């Protein structure tokens with residue numbers, strides 16, 4: 036078993052991001068199938084896997100996270116090591132399969148990599164995946180740096196097979212996106228085991244599940260004992276009578292702030308190495324647990340009857356950092372407060388995120404604003420239409436929620452405005468189809484605006500079943516959104532060019548006047564993907580501009596208020612470096628003051 040990789044003297048060392056190291060760990064661990072749905076901070080894992088030879092490892096962007104886990108599980112059933120990757124909220128989507136898979140276990144190793152986002156750098160909520168691991172009774176490994184990210188991922192396949200369980204590897208934004216030197220190993224040659232025809236194991240009938248339940252609970256103790264005996268659970272001697280128990284990135288912060296403190300570094304916060312913890316706790320008069328987000332270890336210790344502190348000093352919300360851990364240690368009395376106050380850091384001016392110049396989503400929101408609709412938004416680049424100047428979205432909950440929310444608004448009978456759900460192509464395919472079926476069957480009076488920019492733009496431009504290209508760049512079937520809607524039973528479907536403002540306005544107006552479900556597909560490729568689109572720039576004719584600012588309402592970053600005075604008045608101007616010539620501003624200009632820029 037490949038539990039501790041011995042350092043090899045001639046091993047290759049490369050600077051890798053945590054996500055690249057995870058991909059490398061999967062590769063070295065003999066993973067044969069890797070599947071993901073993109074989501075920051077996890078996306079680069081599959082992008083990296085996609086660079087390994089296709090004959091050794093299959094790589095796929097699945098339509099959503101549950102499908103990703105189901106595909107990986109299928110490969111595990113077939114006896115091939117498999118991994119799926121997602122961001123924390125993705126595990127909510129995949130959790131139905133996870134909960135059952137915990138009972139079934141695995142044939143070949145099944146690893147689920149989940150990247151949490153403490154501090155919500157790019158997420159709609161803050162979740163601690165470790166709680167999911169405990170909920171599902173599956174072990175969770177928590178690397179503290181990119182080297183461990185590689186080794187723990189590799190190890191996760193072994194543990195999965197040894198203990199007949201899916202194994203979660205938990206990363207966080209800081210680990211996923213930080214680059215550090217990583218010692219590489221060789222790929223393990225793992226032969227496919229073949230399908231094991233075991234009806235009791237593979238088919239979750241209630242009788243089989245009841246038989247498996249005690250095994251799932253017993254597994255906790257067994258895996259906990261493994262961590263008791265494993266050198267991955269590491270006691271680092273130090274000075275003083277306060278012992279720190281820590282795990283993952285929090286370990287790195289503890290070592291930076293108090294390098295000489297006695298530490299018990301865990302590899303997993305579920306299940307815990309209880310014997311090692313008891314032994315460690317017995318040596319010190321005070322135990323402090325340092326963990327990021329929820330008090331998972333702290334609570335388990337308290338249940339074990341071990342007095343400890345943790346969240347009294349270390350915040351439960353937000354991302355940790357050496358500064359925050361230092362502050363906690365000062366409050367806990369482990370460090371003396373500094374005599375001199377640190378000079379105040381200069382405040383960074385906030386820069387709100389913007390839709391790109393020429394973004395095809397802009398016109399769709401101009402159109403729904405024009406009819407004063409109640410707009411249920413969804414998750415994607417287009418969520419930015421919720422902020423000034425567009426301010427065109429009234430609700431946004433989670434991926435795929437827009438259509439269901441719109442149905443609820445319609446069925447409440449309390450909403451008087453036309454009701455529109457707006458949803459991107461990737462999000463529609465991820466989880467927008469079932470609620471559209473619901474809307475049709477229930478005859479909801481709503482309009483669905485599918486914002487088809489032919490890409491999953493928000494997460495950096497990954498392919499989806501609407502792009503017609505696979506993760507490895509091979510051409511494949513592109514789903515036909517019109518046909519999907521018709522097959523569901525939508526009788527009013529119209530596809531329009533997102534840059535044709537007149538056609539879009541008319542389609543949205545007619546759709547909202549239609550009684551029943553109407554779908555408008557606003558179709559234009561993203562300006563950034565797959566290649567940066569650049570048309571000829573437009574310019575403002577200063578003499579004709581009446582400074583009405585209609586064009587400014589688009590929120591296009593290429594358009595700004597003129598800094599110079601013209602004719603005693605301010606006017607608008609267009610930055611030719613940013614403008615891609617989409618012509619939306621020219622279409623909204625009431626005085627025809629915007630035209631193609633003169634070429635020198």
Ligand SMILES: Cc1ncc(C[n+]2csc(CCOP(=O)(O)OP(=O)(O)O)c2C)c(N)n1
Pocket residue numbers: 072073074075122124125128414415416417434458459460461462463488490491492493494
């Ligand atoms: C459950 C879940 N999985 C993944 C993500 C990450 N994510 C945010 S938006 C998005 C998809 C955006 O693509 P699309 O709907 O096509 O809109 P676009 O950004 O292209 O405008 C993804 C994958 C998430 N927020 N939630």
